[in-house]
Amino acid sequence: MTQTFYFSNSLYPAMESPLSDVLCLEDFSQEAFKDGRLFFVDATDQGYAMQACRALRSEPLASVYLKPIILTGVNGGVNQPLLLAADHTLPETVISPSILETVRISVAPMLQRIGRLPDKDWSSDTHVAFKILRHLFVRNMDLKPVRTAQMRSGFIYPQISCYPGAGDQGLWGILDTMKSQGLLSSYFFDKSYFCSRCGCAFLSFREVCSHCGSVNLFQEDLIHHFRCAYVGPQAEYRHGAKLSCPKCDKDLKHIGVDYDKPSTVYRCNDCGNTCQDADILSWCYHCGKQSLPEEMNQRVIHGYTLTALGENAALYGMDSLFRDLLSEKIHVLPLDYFKRFVDNEGQRIKRYGKSVSSLIYFHIKGLDQVCLELGDRALSIFNELSTIVTSILRQSDVTTALNNSLFLSILVETPMERAFSAISRLTSSASGLLNGHLNVSVDIKAYAFPVTGEVGVDTLIDEVMEHVNT
Ligand SMILES: [Zn+2]
Numbered sequence: 001m002t003q004t005f006y007f008s009n010s011l012y013p014a015m016e017s018p019l020s021d022v023l024c025l026e027d028f029s030q031e032a033f034k035d036g037r038l039f040f041v042d043a044t045d046q047g048y049a050m051q052a053c054r055a056l057r058s059e060p061l062a063s064v065y066l067k068p069i070i071l072t073g074v075n076g077g078v079n080q081p082l083l084l085a086a087d088h089t090l091p092e093t094v095i096s097p098s099i100l101e102t103v104r105i106s107v108a109p110m111l112q113r114i115g116r117l118p119d120k121d122w123s124s125d126t127h128v129a130f131k132i133l134r135h136l137f138v139r140n141m142d143l144k145p146v147r148t149a150q151m152r153s154g155f156i157y158p159q160i161s162c163y164p165g166a167g168d169q170g171l172w173g174i175l176d177t178m179k180s181q182g183l184l185s186s187y188f189f190d191k192s193y194f195c196s197r198c199g200c201a202f203l204s205f206r207e208v209c210s211h212c213g214s215v216n217l218f219q220e221d222l223i224h225h226f227r228c229a230y231v232g233p234q235a236e237y238r239h240g241a242k243l244s245c246p247k248c249d250k251d252l253k254h255i256g257v258d259y260d261k262p263s264t265v266y267r268c269n270d271c272g273n274t275c276q277d278a279d280i281l282s283w284c285y286h287c288g289k290q291s292l293p294e295e296m297n298q299r300v301i302h303g304y305t306l307t308a309l310g311e312n313a314a315l316y317g318m319d320s321l322f323r324d325l326l327s328e329k330i331h332v333l334p335l336d337y338f339k340r341f342v343d344n345e346g347q348r349i350k351r352y353g354k355s356v357s358s359l360i361y362f363h364i365k366g367l368d369q370v371c372l373e374l375g376d377r378a379l380s381i382f383n384e385l386s387t388i389v390t391s392i393l394r395q396s397d398v399t400t401a402l403n404n405s406l407f408l409s410i411l412v413e414t415p416m417e418r419a420f421s422a423i424s425r426l427t428s429s430a431s432g433l434l435n436g437h438l439n440v441s442v443d444i445k446a447y448a449f450p451v452t453g454e455v456g457v458d459t460l461i462d463e464v465m466e467h468v469n470t
């Protein structure tokens with residue numbers, strides 16, 4: 001049976017929907033949800049529904065936070081961003097078998113894509129950029145902005161708004177970076193002005209007096225009297241119900257015959273100044289800052305599409321780029337094969353006692369962050385980095401990856417002394433390369449261990465991990 005979970009703060013759906021385990025937010029447990037296929041969230045109480053959606057999307061496990069969310073009890077009153085954050089909405093609060101079947105069919109492709117993520121059951125995805133990539137990949141959809149009066153930024157990407165960090169203004173920067181990295185491509189949606197102090201999109205644009213800055217202006221027609229050629233504001237011509245010329249005193253009767261209105265002028269009620277063009281000043285609804293047009297921030301609002309590179313990153317991790325490039329230059333063995341090789345090598349050394357080999361590791365800490373900071377330079381710099389790594393290896397050496405940023409190599413017939421000199425060349429060249437391109441310094445670690453056959457390969461790997469984590 002399809003396992004479903006139903007979040008509700010009312011007991012009613014609990015009793016009536018026997019197909020679901022009904023939970024409240026206090027029941028939240030990542031382990032229990034891993035195998036769940038669907039999350040129903042009762043939207044009768046919108047505040048509660050928002051909280052439940054946020055709690056689910058905050059989880060670090062891909063098989064939990066990416067799962068489809070179905071809002072129930074949806075009627076006209078549910079706010080739009082909340083509706084668009086869900087994968088499916090239902091007017092009912094009670095889930096009958098036939099409703100469940102309909103929903104199950106509609107979310108099947110999504111579940112199938114989640115199944116393609118190799119680390120879905122043990123991932124620890126905390127970076128919002130990575131969660132966004134995976135969310136778009138699993139749903140095979142674009143990221144579309146929507147105008148909203150409920151957020152200061154005036155625009156929201158509702159599909160991802162329940163992810164922590166994706167609902168505030170920092171999101172612009174995250175999306176820009178992902179675009180510069182080639183993970184997303186963008187298309188034009190809108191262009192808008194924002195307050196330069198607080199980023200608020202709600203600005204009131206007013207004409208102000210170019211002389212005293214007052215907003216107390218009114219606009220009036222200019223009148224041109226054909227007969228005497230006098231041009232002046234309409235107020236100067238007005239005498240009760242009729243118009244007469246202030247210069248020649250003649251009455252003006254027919255527009256087009258006696259006079260015309262060539263343009264308009266602004267008159268200031270505070271200082272009396274009249275001018276053809278008033279200044280424009282915006283006033284921020286949030287912080288009250290007044291700005292001239294050139295002082296406001298203008299931003300193009302984009303929709304985003306996942307690129308092929310973004311899809312690859314969604315599947316295998318943001319930091320998989322370096323591993324991919326390295327694998328193009330040397331054969332990176334699966335861990336099982338590597339372990340077998342190290343074991344055999346250990347046995348050979350122990351039996352003949354003639355030669356020595358060394359096991360080295362190489363680790364770049366926070367590689368996903370490095371990747372984000374490098375932006376569109378990541379490809380060429382990681383290419384150089386992989387050349388540095390391969391330059392210390394020989395054809396007979398064997399390499400594996402414990403993850404996307406931690407590599408193990410066995411340097412065959414290489415004593416520890418030579419292994420240490422190789423890794424010191426490696427770390428200094430790699431640090432030089434990365435630190436030369438980044439504002440923050442990168443922590444690169446490498447170390448060597450003797451392969452003697454006295455200890456098993458698992459113990460050796462434990463020693464490596466201990467060294468990496470200290
Ligand atoms: Zn004025």
Ligand SMILES: [Zn+2]
Pocket residue numbers: 225227228229230245246247248249250
């Ligand atoms: Zn006149």
Ligand SMILES: [Zn+2]
Pocket residue numbers: 195196197198199200284285286287288289
């Ligand atoms: Zn402001």
